[in-house]
Amino acid sequence: METTAEQYWTHRYQQDQTGWDVGSITTPLKTYIEQITDKNLRILIPGAGNAYEAEFLHKKGFKNVHILDISNFPLENFKNRNPTFPKAHIHHQNFFKHKGSYDLVLEQTFFCSFEPDQMTRVKYATKMASLLVPKGKLVGLLMDSSKMEDNEFRPFGATKADYRTYLKPYFDIIVLEECHNSIASRKENELFGIFQKKAITKTQKNNPLHGITLKTIVTELVERYGWEELGKRVQINSFVTNPSVNSSLKFLRRTPWAREKVEQLYIYTFKK
Numbered sequence: 001m002e003t004t005a006e007q008y009w010t011h012r013y014q015q016d017q018t019g020w021d022v023g024s025i026t027t028p029l030k031t032y033i034e035q036i037t038d039k040n041l042r043i044l045i046p047g048a049g050n051a052y053e054a055e056f057l058h059k060k061g062f063k064n065v066h067i068l069d070i071s072n073f074p075l076e077n078f079k080n081r082n083p084t085f086p087k088a089h090i091h092h093q094n095f096f097k098h099k100g101s102y103d104l105v106l107e108q109t110f111f112c113s114f115e116p117d118q119m120t121r122v123k124y125a126t127k128m129a130s131l132l133v134p135k136g137k138l139v140g141l142l143m144d145s146s147k148m149e150d151n152e153f154r155p156f157g158a159t160k161a162d163y164r165t166y167l168k169p170y171f172d173i174i175v176l177e178e179c180h181n182s183i184a185s186r187k188e189n190e191l192f193g194i195f196q197k198k199a200i201t202k203t204q205k206n207n208p209l210h211g212i213t214l215k216t217i218v219t220e221l222v223e224r225y226g227w228e229e230l231g232k233r234v235q236i237n238s239f240v241t242n243p244s245v246n247s248s249l250k251f252l253r254r255t256p257w258a259r260e261k262v263e264q265l266y267i268y269t270f271k272k
């Protein structure tokens with residue numbers, strides 16, 4: 001059964017409404033890839049579309065390249081163009097359901113393909129971080145909305161401040177600047193970013209929740225606020241309809257954005 005998001009994107013490919021697709025690898029990603037020497041790096045390209053970067057990497061002899069897209073349409077194109085690319089490395093899947101461990105994630109107009117709401121963006125950042133090994137890198141060619149006249153339609157842009165806000169909790173920002181080698185049609189409309197996942201030790205050291213279980217967090221918040229007030233502060237069903245610690249834990253463990261909100265409330269309440 002296709003999901004709505006899958007139908008949406010497939011429809012855009014079927015109707016050839018793919019203004020983001022330039023038909024080949026773009027200069028910034030090509031330049032970045034050309035300086036990588038380790039051909040065994042585990043690389044993920046989520047929201048890959050026609051995945052020209054993966055084709056380039058494959059032809060250069062990179063062995064562990066994975067592409068992922070919610071729509072099968074561009075993945076089929078990719079398979080036809082690259083019959084020797086390992087089929088097991090082609091994931092027709094929702095990014096948020098993907099499990100894996102990568103050294104490098106390459107993204108191009110993926111962040112901005114989601115609705116520009118806070119929850120989705122937090123979800124994107126936490127998911128990216130969870131897919132990377134400590135010190136792994138997210139390298140992105142990101143649409144810059146600061147000069148866009150129309151930001152009402154997908155792909156939506158975001159500003160440098162937006163990217164910084166959402167990625168900073170999990171990544172050290174190595175580079176985030178106006179892209180200097182964009183293709184002509186995108187000149188001055190995109191940012192180039194290199195974000196390095198914080199090392200576990202540093203994250204743990206700075207993490208005020210280190211060593212505190214989710215069960216403790218939920219239990220103490222319920223004791224402090226009660227279910228009704230908690231449901232107002234973090235609007236999720238498990239806090240409102242027949243609330244219990246167990247059902248809340250079940251939901252929070254598989255819903256990173258909600259967990260993040262609950263954890264932030266705990267820090268705000270008890271650690272400030």
Ligand SMILES: C[S@@+](CC[C@H](N)C(=O)[O-])C[C@H]1O[C@@H](n2cnc3c(N)ncnc32)[C@H](O)[C@@H]1O
Pocket residue numbers: 005009010020021022046047048049050051068069070071074093094095096107108109110113155
């Ligand atoms: C704006 S396009 C960019 C495609 C490609 N990166 C490029 O630059 O040509 C966004 C892509 O993300 C895919 N996509 C959107 N939501 C997704 C999700 N939740 N999981 C996986 N792929 C998704 C779409 O199908 C589409 O191919």
